[in-house]
Amino acid sequence: MLLKQSTTLLSLCVSESEVVPDTVLALDAAELRKLDESLVTKLTLVKGIGVWSVHMFMIFSLHKPDVLPVGDLGVRKGVQRLYGLKELPLPLQMEEICEKWKPYRSVGSWYMWRLMEAKGVVDSA
Structure with a gap:
């Protein structure tokens, strides 16, 4: 491949x-x-x-700085909480909202995971 x-x-x-x-x-x-x-x-x-697996490979193995895993629940929940959205953002909404994070959307995703971890929504293990 x-x-x-x-x-x-x-x-x-x-x-x-x-x-x-x-x-x-x-x-x-x-x-x-x-x-x-x-x-x-x-x-x-x-x-x-799947796409999520490829996004994780690109972020954590290839160290690409501008990957937005729009299907990742932790990132979606982080964006929802950070921007005060009533509903979880859909992939297209994620692209639009996180456009301003370019060219460091991988870093933004990491912060969304940490935000959810800090709020006790996800386990840090």
């Missing part, structure tokens, strides 16, 4: 010899975002791996 991800990067850089920092830095941000979208698409093809 990850081989296809790097193949996509190779196609953006034209050739393997061109996968160097200057070439990658010159890539358009929209093109680089497609790589993350591709990762979600490819990994969710594996039975038992």
Whole structure:
């Protein structure tokens, strides 16, 4: 699965010899975002791996700073509490509300988990 991800990067850089920092830095941000979208698409093809699992992998293993796990109950409850919402926000609402957190939505998510932990809503273990 990850081989296809790097193949996509190779196609953006034209050739393997061109996968160097200057070439990658010159890539358009929209093109680089497609790589993350591709990762979600490819990994969710594996039975038992869903979008939430991919988001957690991107946050905790790949250390991506701008991942918003819109399906995570702790993050959703944290956003609900922080912004005084009557209902749990839906994924599209989460995207809209947390837009201002960019490019650090992973950090914002971590704070939502800590907020819920501090309020005794989730166990810290």
